[in-house]
Amino acid sequence: MARGREPISRTVYLSDEPKAEVPSVYVAGEMVTVLRFEKPCDRERTKLLGWEGRFEPVECVGKKVLVEPLKDIKPEDSFLLVVTLADGKELPFTVTARNEQFDHQVNVFPDNETKGALQSRLEYSQYKERILKEQNERYRKEETSIDHALAALLAKGALKMTPFRQQYVSLVKNPRGAEILVTVLTSKKPDSKKPDKVAVIINLKNNSPSESSSLMEARLVAEGSGEQRPLALRATQESWGPGGESGQIAVVFNAGAFDLNDSPDRLVLELFRQGSGIREAWVFLDRHMLGL
Structure with missing residues (x-):
């Protein structure tokens, strides 16, 4: 926990639409945020703009990109992170902060139709279905309580x-x-x-x-x-x-x-x-x- 903020894990599905919003990545001081991709990233062409004095150097480790601020940044602060995959595809992200939470891990799927993306969506749907079943069972029991x-x-x-x-x-x-x-x-x-x-x-x-x-x-x-x-x-x-x-x-x-x-x-x-x-x-x- 970083100064009262909770670490969370999220999944981001990117869009190929030209006007699609650049996804945000929320970080916290002295905490490592991991972006996880389906393909390896290109270390030389993965850059965080304006990071000097504010972040540790961005690291590419196989299919993961590691981002670590030296200290907390404010929600109004934003930095452009460009991750380049081994196949040459460039993926932009906005690195910023929010008061309640920070990203411990962000699973990124640039292609919504890959096996990994479909499996992730299926697992999430199964999770939601299980939650609904549990809620329905609880409500059924509540009727006579x-x-x-x-x-x-x-x-x-x-x-x-x-x-x-x-x-x-x-x-x-x-x-x-x-x-x-x-x-x-x-x-x-x-x-x-x-x-x-x-x-x-x-x-x-x-x-x-x-x-x-x-x-x-x-x-x-x-x-x-x-x-x-x-x-x-x-x-x-x-x-x-x-x-x-x-x-x-x-x-x-x-x-x-x-x-x-x-x-x-x-x-x-x-x-x-x-x-x-x-x-x-x-x-x-x-x-x-x-x-x-």
């Missing part, structure tokens, strides 16, 4: 229609521009002294000027072992646009999650972003603070 019904009410702000009572509130900001207000609640059965359910309401405001934020997955895990616990989740929307758009996420789970197997004192609720799988937010839940 009391916890999901409670989470839906909390996400819509209908706290008075639930048995939950507020325990504590905290405000955090993450490196990617999100402002997150976390409210932790518990509920008790009439004949019980200890809570039987725990709820977390997350008010997320996306203050990023350019990046949207979307939820892919939430996980409740035991601190230390990382063992997952079951939970119910509802959200007011699937994504939050840049410039201050906000929404709510609500999670409900049984208090017995603290008593499974290793019986940890703390559980961690993690929220991940769509597409990149970046962890957007995390909340530590202490059993003693919750009266368990």
Whole structure:
């Protein structure tokens, strides 16, 4: 991780259209970004313009091109990288930066019809299909879940229609521009002294000027072992646009999650972003603070 930015891997399919946009490569100071091609590159004819004093010399290693800034550059900075393949084909890229992420590896396919490009598209389609199947299965199970019904009410702000009572509130900001207000609640059965359910309401405001934020997955895990616990989740929307758009996420789970197997004192609720799988937010839940 470079100063709060997450490393990601991407695939870029180039176009032969004359007016096609030059693809961007996002870098971070003292971190190596790898561009991977299907064919070897020509070391002598691969150049980064204006690199002196800002980058290490660009290296061609077989089918890979390595780019490493000496220090962070700003999103408004841009440098032209021209990669020349062994067959003489020149491929231009804009080397720049963005606040949330940087490219650890970029897989480049100049020809969309090659075996490698088709295989990459197939694997991505299979991945999306698997995600959709998992979502459909999860939604099917949610239809009869009391916890999901409670989470839906909390996400819509209908706290008075639930048995939950507020325990504590905290405000955090993450490196990617999100402002997150976390409210932790518990509920008790009439004949019980200890809570039987725990709820977390997350008010997320996306203050990023350019990046949207979307939820892919939430996980409740035991601190230390990382063992997952079951939970119910509802959200007011699937994504939050840049410039201050906000929404709510609500999670409900049984208090017995603290008593499974290793019986940890703390559980961690993690929220991940769509597409990149970046962890957007995390909340530590202490059993003693919750009266368990």
